[in-house]
Amino acid sequence: MSLGRFLTLEGIEGAGKSTVARFAHEWLSARGVRAVLTREPGGTPLAERVREIVLQPGSEPVPSEAELLLMFAARAIHLASLIRPALARGEWVICDRFTDATRAYQGAGRGVAEDLIERLAAVVHGDLWPDRTVLLDLPVREGLARARGRGAAADRFEQEREPFFERVREGYLALAAQEPSRIWRIDASQPLEAVEREVAEILAAML
Ligand SMILES: Nc1ncnc2c1ncn2[C@@H]1O[C@H](COP(=O)(O)OP(=O)(O)OP(=O)(O)O)[C@@H](O)[C@H]1O
Numbered sequence: 001m002s003l004g005r006f007l008t009l010e011g012i013e014g015a016g017k018s019t020v021a022r023f024a025h026e027w028l029s030a031r032g033v034r035a036v037l038t039r040e041p042g043g044t045p046l047a048e049r050v051r052e053i054v055l056q057p058g059s060e061p062v063p064s065e066a067e068l069l070l071m072f073a074a075r076a077i078h079l080a081s082l083i084r085p086a087l088a089r090g091e092w093v094i095c096d097r098f099t100d101a102t103r104a105y106q107g108a109g110r111g112v113a114e115d116l117i118e119r120l121a122a123v124v125h126g127d128l129w130p131d132r133t134v135l136l137d138l139p140v141r142e143g144l145a146r147a148r149g150r151g152a153a154a155d156r157f158e159q160e161r162e163p164f165f166e167r168v169r170e171g172y173l174a175l176a177a178q179e180p181s182r183i184w185r186i187d188a189s190q191p192l193e194a195v196e197r198e199v200a201e202i203l204a205a206m207l
């Protein structure tokens with residue numbers, strides 16, 4: 001049995017992560033590849049409860065360190081109950097956000113110390129990193145316009161202002177520059193068909 005592969009989608013709000021994750025899942029299913037489609041924070045019933053805590057706007061502030069720990073708490077649950085078992089069964093895991101999002105949002109966005117994030121990553125997932133990460137990159141304004149165009153109520157991150165997302169975007173681009181063999185940047189301002197064509201090429205290469 002072939003080994004499962006681990007693919008993650010990253011990018012700011014409205015970049016197209018969820019759309020592309022569904023596309024990747026369908027593309028693989030059409031080729032007989034068993035794949036699990038999941039997301040972070042969340043992905044399991046318990047981890048989704050942590051997601052609610054961290055995303056729901058409320059009157060009580062969530063300190064950056066608490067936000068960071070909640071992200072990794074949800075991730076530890078997700079890894080134990082879903083990601084590791086699926087990979088062990090030989091299935092692919094397609095995950096909408098993972099630790100690169102923590103580096104970009106809590107690190108570059110909120111200013112949490114990088115070494116703290118890396119230490120937690122080492123504890124929570126050790127050497128299990130995505131085989132491939134697709135970074136959907138686009139100007140902040142375009143992403144926010146798309147996200148707001150969906151009409152859903154803004155979560156705690158979506159309530160942030162543009163300079164926050166500029167830092168997040170820059171954080172992602174810096175990660176892609178540091179790890180070019182894992183993180184593949186796609187210009188997400190292209191029409192969806194062009195984005196999906198590039199994703200299909202990446203998937204074909206991974207198969
Ligand atoms: N390349 C594209 N061109 C135009 N519209 C797109 C493109 N990709 C996605 N969209 C649309 O933009 C909106 C946001 O896409 P999607 O929900 O996949 O983004 P996301 O990255 O998952 O956002 P979030 O971080 O808020 O979950 C959707 O309405 C989607 O149909």
Ligand SMILES: [Mg+2]
Pocket residue numbers: 017018019096
């Ligand atoms: Mg999404």
